[in-house]
Amino acid sequence: MINPDSKDKDALALIKYTADEDKVEKILENQQVIKTPVVRNGKQSTLGYQPDVWKQWS
Numbered sequence: 001m002i003n004p005d006s007k008d009k010d011a012l013a014l015i016k017y018t019a020d021e022d023k024v025e026k027i028l029e030n031q032q033v034i035k036t037p038v039v040r041n042g043k044q045s046t047l048g049y050q051p052d053v054w055k056q057w058s
Helices: 009-016 020-029 051-056
Strands: 038-041 044-047
Touching: 009 020
Parallel strands: none
Antiparallel strands: 038 044
């Protein structure tokens, strides 16, 4: 869910080198690094702009 192209390179580096048990907390504190949009359809989901996938959903 992390966007490697995020403009906030400091937050990306912080999350990359944070201990695994603390990563979720750091991601929630720095939500600008989450790839968007998160689109859900029941149990299916996509990250980022993916209209071709969305068209296949019924």
